[in-house]
Amino acid sequence: MRDVAVIGVGLTEFGELWDKSFRHLIAEAGSKAILDSGISGSDIDAMYIGSMSSGRFIGQEHVGALVADASGFSNLHIPSTRVEGACASGGLAVREGYLSIASGLNDVVVVGGIEKMNDVAGATATETLVTAADQEWEAFFGATFPGIYALIATRHMHEHGTTREQLAQVAVKNHANGALNPHAQYRREITVKQVLNSTMVAYPLSILDCSPVTDGAASIVLCAAEKAKKFTDKPVKIIGSGQASDSLALHGRRDICTLDATVHASKMAYNQAKLTAKDIDVAEVHDCFTIGEICAIEDLGFVEKGEGGKAIENKITTLDGKIPVNTSGGLKAKGHPVGATGVAQVVEIIQQLRGDADKRQVKNARIGLAHNIGGSGATCTVHVLEAM
Amino acid sequence: MRDVAVIGVGLTEFGELWDKSFRHLIAEAGSKAILDSGISGSDIDAMYIGSMSSGRFIGQEHVGALVADASGFSNLHIPSTRVEGACASGGLAVREGYLSIASGLNDVVVVGGIEKMNDVAGATATETLVTAADQEWEAFFGATFPGIYALIATRHMHEHGTTREQLAQVAVKNHANGALNPHAQYRREITVKQVLNSTMVAYPLSILDCSPVTDGAASIVLCAAEKAKKFTDKPVKIIGSGQASDSLALHGRRDICTLDATVHASKMAYNQAKLTAKDIDVAEVHDCFTIGEICAIEDLGFVEKGEGGKAIENKITTLDGKIPVNTSGGLKAKGHPVGATGVAQVVEIIQQLRGDADKRQVKNARIGLAHNIGGSGATCTVHVLEAM
Numbered sequence: 056m057r058d059v060a061v062i063g064v065g066l067t068e069f070g071e072l073w074d075k076s077f078r079h080l081i082a083e084a085g086s087k088a089i090l091d092s093g094i095s096g097s098d099i100d101a102m103y104i105g106s107m108s109s110g111r112f113i114g115q116e117h118v119g120a121l122v123a124d125a126s127g128f129s130n131l132h133i134p135s136t137r138v139e140g141a142c143a144s145g146g147l148a149v150r151e152g153y154l155s156i157a158s159g160l161n162d163v164v165v166v167g168g169i170e171k172m173n174d175v176a177g178a179t180a181t182e183t184l185v186t187a188a189d190q191e192w193e194a195f196f197g198a199t200f201p202g203i204y205a206l207i208a209t210r211h212m213h214e215h216g217t218t219r220e221q222l223a224q225v226a227v228k229n230h231a232n233g234a235l236n237p238h239a240q241y242r243r244e245i246t247v248k249q250v251l252n253s254t255m256v257a258y259p260l261s262i263l264d265c266s267p268v269t270d271g272a273a274s275i276v277l278c279a280a281e282k283a284k285k286f287t288d289k290p291v292k293i294i295g296s297g298q299a300s301d302s303l304a305l306h307g308r309r310d311i312c313t314l315d316a317t318v319h320a321s322k323m324a325y326n327q328a329k330l331t332a333k334d335i336d337v338a339e340v341h342d343c344f345t346i347g348e349i350c351a352i353e354d355l356g357f358v359e360k361g362e363g364g365k366a367i368e369n370k371i372t373t374l375d376g377k378i379p380v381n382t383s384g385g386l387k388a389k390g391h392p393v394g395a396t397g398v399a400q401v402v403e404i405i406q407q408l409r410g411d412a413d414k415r416q417v418k419n420a421r422i423g424l425a426h427n428i429g430g431s432g433a434t435c436t437v438h439v440l441e442a443m
Numbered sequence: 444m445r446d447v448a449v450i451g452v453g454l455t456e457f458g459e460l461w462d463k464s465f466r467h468l469i470a471e472a473g474s475k476a477i478l479d480s481g482i483s484g485s486d487i488d489a490m491y492i493g494s495m496s497s498g499r500f501i502g503q504e505h506v507g508a509l510v511a512d513a514s515g516f517s518n519l520h521i522p523s524t525r526v527e528g529a530c531a532s533g534g535l536a537v538r539e540g541y542l543s544i545a546s547g548l549n550d551v552v553v554v555g556g557i558e559k560m561n562d563v564a565g566a567t568a569t570e571t572l573v574t575a576a577d578q579e580w581e582a583f584f585g586a587t588f589p590g591i592y593a594l595i596a597t598r599h600m601h602e603h604g605t606t607r608e609q610l611a612q613v614a615v616k617n618h619a620n621g622a623l624n625p626h627a628q629y630r631r632e633i634t635v636k637q638v639l640n641s642t643m644v645a646y647p648l649s650i651l652d653c654s655p656v657t658d659g660a661a662s663i664v665l666c667a668a669e670k671a672k673k674f675t676d677k678p679v680k681i682i683g684s685g686q687a688s689d690s691l692a693l694h695g696r697r698d699i700c701t702l703d704a705t706v707h708a709s710k711m712a713y714n715q716a717k718l719t720a721k722d723i724d725v726a727e728v729h730d731c732f733t734i735g736e737i738c739a740i741e742d743l744g745f746v747e748k749g750e751g752g753k754a755i756e757n758k759i760t761t762l763d764g765k766i767p768v769n770t771s772g773g774l775k776a777k778g779h780p781v782g783a784t785g786v787a788q789v790v791e792i793i794q795q796l797r798g799d800a801d802k803r804q805v806k807n808a809r810i811g812l813a814h815n816i817g818g819s820g821a822t823c824t825v826h827v828l829e830a831m
Binding site: 056076078101107108110111113114115116117118119120121123124128129132133134135136137138139140141147150151154155157158159160183186187188189190191194298299300301302303304307315316319320429430433434 | 444464466489495496498499501502503504505506507508509511512516517520521522523524525526527528529535538539542543545546547548571574575576577578579582686687688689690691692695703704707708817818821822
C-alpha cells in the first residue's frame with residue numbers, strides 16, 4: 056500500500072448554528088481544507104463524507120452526491136461516497152479515503168464529516184441518536200445513550216473504584232482546553248463542583264458529563280505521500296489506520312467496561328505504525344460522556360485497565376501532562392456533531408503536529424492519535440499520524 | 444492495484460416479506476454467500492454494507508456493526524462499514540469492498556446490500572425514497588421520483604420520438620425475465636396493453652412502468668484474485684470499477700435525458716477493463732422506471748443516444764438479443780430493495796458468467812456489466828466482470 060498524507064484541514068465553528076444549513080456547513084469546511092491544501096477542484100479524485108443520520112436529522116440521504124454538488128463540483132463528476140457508522144462515521148470516512156489512495160487508485164481525496172443536529176423536525180436529537188444503539192434490544196425498551204453509558208460508568212465505579220469526581224475532572228479538563236479553542240461550542244471553564252451539582256441525566260452522569268447536541272462540519276484533504284510536497288510544506292502522514300466492530304448492544308460484550316473495538320482497532324493501527332501507546336504524544340479520544348474518555352485511555356493502552364480515573368485525577372492527560380488528551384476540548388466542550396467528530400479529531404491532531412494549535416499547542420508533539428467510537432462501542436476507528 | 448474476484452453470492456427472496464426482519468434478511472443473504480464461497484468466518488477481513496435509509500425505514504443506523512453482529516461475528520471484531528448513495532448504495536458497497544482488497548489491505552471481504560421497505564412506521568416508502576432527491580430544490584416542492592423520472596421520459600419522447608409503447612416494452616421484457624427468476628418479486632408475464640392501461644402515476648409512467656417497494660438482501664464474497672482458486676473453481680474477476688457523481692437535482696444537468704454519471708462511470712470502468720460497450724455480453728442496468736433502462740442502454744454505449752426506445756422495440760435487449768439486459772427481471776420485476784439492488788445486480792451477473800442462471804442463461808456470456816444509479820442519476824457505479 057502507498058503512504059498517504061494529510062495536506063489540508065478545515066473546520067466550521069461548532070455550536071447551535073441556526074443560520075447555517077447542512078450544505079452551507081460542509082461547503083465551508085471543505086473550502087477551508089481545499090484552500091489550506093493548495094489543491095484545486097480538478098485535482099480531486101474522490102470524496103468521502105461521514106454523516107450519521109442526515110436522513111432523519113434533515114430529511115436528506117444521498118449526501119455524498121449532495122456534498123460534491125454543493126461544493127460546486129457537479130460538473131467534475133467526482134466519485135463521492137457517504138459512509139456511516141453512527142458517531143464513528145467521520146473516522147470511517149477518513150479510513151475509506153485513506154484506503155482509496157493507499158490502493159493506488161486515487162492521488163487526492165477530500166474527506167468531510169458533517170451533522171446538522173439542532174433544527175430537527177418531528178423528533179428530538181436523542182430519538183435519532185439512539186438509532187446508533189440496537190433498536191430491537193436496547194432502544195425499543197427505552198434505552199438512550201446517557202443511560203447506556205451510565206451502565207458502563209456504574210460498573211466501572213464498582214469494578215475499579217472510579218469516582219464521580221474523577222468523571223467530573225474529565226469534563227473540567229476538556230472545558231479548560233475548549234476555552235482555548237476558537238471553534239469550540241463551549242469556550243468556558245467549569246469546576247468539579249459545577250459538574251457534580253448540574254442536572255442529573257442518568258446516574259452517575261450529570262448534564263456536564265455529557266457532550267452536547269451540535270451543528271458542525273470538518274474536512275481534510277488526503278494526498279499520496281509521494282506527491283504531498285507538491286502542495287504543502289507541512290504534510291502529516293497517516294502511519295496507522297485501524298477499525299474494528301463489536302456487538303451492537305452493550306449486553307453482548309465480554310466486559311462492559313472494556314470497549315474491545317478500541318482494543319482491536321488500536322492494535323491494528325499501532326502494528327501498522329510499528330509503535331506502541333507509549334509513543335503517542337497527543338490524542339483526541341471519543342469522550343461522548345466523561346466515562347467514555349476514561350475507558351478510551353485505558354483501552355488505547357495509555358494507562359492500565361481500571362487506572363483511567365486515577366490518571367485523570369493525577370493530571371496525566373492535561374495539556375502539559377504526560378499524554379495530553381482532547382486538547383481541542385473533546386466532544387464534551389468542542390461539541391459533537393456526530394458525523395463530523397471523527398474528521399474534526401484528525402483536524403486537531405494535524406494542527407498539533409504542524410505546530411498550529413496556538414494556546415492549545417502541545418510541546419514537541421510529533422506523533423498523534425485520533426480515536427472515534429460509534430454507539431456504545433460497536434464501531435471504532437483509530438488513526439495514528441506523524442509529521443513528515 | 445491487485446486483481447479482485449467474486450467467489451460467492453447469496454440472495455434472499457425479493458418481495459413483501461412481512462415475516463422477515465432486516466437482520467434476518469441480511470444474515471440469510473450473507474450466510475448463503477459465505478457457504479457458496481467456501482470461506483469461514485475467520486477468513487473475513489472486512490465487511491461493507493449498502494443500505495439507503497435504514498434510519499428512516501426501520502429506525503436503525505449503525506448497520507455496519509449490526510450486520511457483523513447479526514451474522515454472528517461480533518467476537519471477531521471485523522471492520523464493518525455501511526456506505527450510502529441512495530439506490531446506488533449497493534454498488535458503492537461493491538466498489539469499497541473491491542478497493543479495500545485491491546489496496547492490498549484485505550484478502551477476503553463480504554459485501555452486503557439490504558433494504559427493508561414495507562413495514563415502515565410513520566411515513567410512506569415514497570416519503571423516504573425522496574430523501575435521495577434534492578430536499579431543498581425538489582422534495583420540498585412536492586417532487587417524488589415517479590414525477591422526476593416522468594420529466595426525463597417526456598423530454599426523451601419530445602427529443603427522440605420515444606413512445607409510451609416502447610417504455611411499456613421495457614416492463615414487458617423484464618417481467619418475462621422475472622417470470623424465470625425464482626427470487627423475483629413478480630414472477631408473471633405482462634403485456635404492453637396491460638402496462639398502457641394500468642393506473643397512471645405521473646405521465647407517461649403508469650404503475651407498471653415503476654419498480655415496486657421491496658424487502659430483500661443480497662451478498663457477495665470478494666477475494667484477492669490470486670487466492671480465489673483456493674476457495675472456488677468458478678471465480679469471476681472484477682475487471683473494471685467506475686463511479687461518478689452529478690448534480691443532485693435534475694434541473695442542474697446539462698441534458699436531462701443523459702445521465703452523465705453513467706457516461707463517466709462506465710468510461711472509467713471500460714478504460715480499466717480495456718474494452719468497450721461492444722464487448723459486454725450481458726448487463727444488469729438500473730430500471731427503477733422504464734425510462735431509466737432506455738437512458739441506461741444509451742448512456743452505457745450499447746446504442747446511440749436517442750435510439751434506446753427503438754432498441755427495445757427491435758428486441759436487441761431480450762434474453763436472446765444482441766445484448767441481453769436485466770435478465771434477472773431488473774428492478775421492475777425482480778424488485779428494488781434499494782440498498783440491496785446494486786449487490787443483487789452483481790449476483791445476477793455472476794450467475795450468468797458462471798453458467799448458473801438456469802432458464803435465464805445467456806449463451807456464451809463471458810463479460811458482464813452491472814449499472815447502479817442513485818436518485819435521478821447523481822450517483823452511478825458501473826462494474827465490469829469476467830469469468831476467470
